[in-house]
Amino acid sequence: MNNxxxxxxxxxxxxxxxxYGLLFAIIGFLIGVYISPDRNSAEFSEKYFYIYxxxxxxxxxxxxxxxxxxxxxxxxxxxxxxxxIFVGLISHWLCFxxxxxxxxxxxxxxxxxxxxxx
Numbered sequence: 001m002n003n004x005x006x007x008x009x010x011x012x013x014x015x016x017x018x019x020y021g022l023l024f025a026i027i028g029f030l031i032g033v034y035i036s037p038d039r040n041s042a043e044f045s046e047k048y049f050y051i052y053x054x055x056x057x058x059x060x061x062x063x064x065x066x067x068x069x070x071x072x073x074x075x076x077x078x079x080x081x082x083x084x085i086f087v088g089l090i091s092h093w094l095c096f097x098x099x100x101x102x103x104x105x106x107x108x109x110x111x112x113x114x115x116x117x118x
Contacts (some may be wrong), residue, residue, distance in 0.1 A: 032049045032054060
């Protein structure tokens with residue numbers, strides 16, 4: 001019985017960080033759609049920018065809320081505001097890093113050359 005209560009608390013903690021990450025993923029999706037409305041572009045990174053922005057927002061919010069709110073078990077408004085500011089700053093960096101990572105995979109592994117001399 002005690003083990004079940006402990007597992008329920010762990011599920012609740014994981015649920016909070018995942019929900020907080022999903023909240024920011026939705027915000028990242030909306031911002032990505034707003035920033036790149038021309039999804040008919042030939043560039044893959046511009047065409048699917050909303051995916052990169054939502055994934056980077058989710059990863060950043062999930063990790064930040066887990067380590068700064070859940071792990072220390074301090075659910076306060078000030079911590080949530082600080083995590084939100086941190087997510088806003090770091091998710092930009094992570095978004096463009098994901099785009100760079102994807103372009104490198106396409107260039108080096110899939111052998112797609114973007115800059116041809118023709």
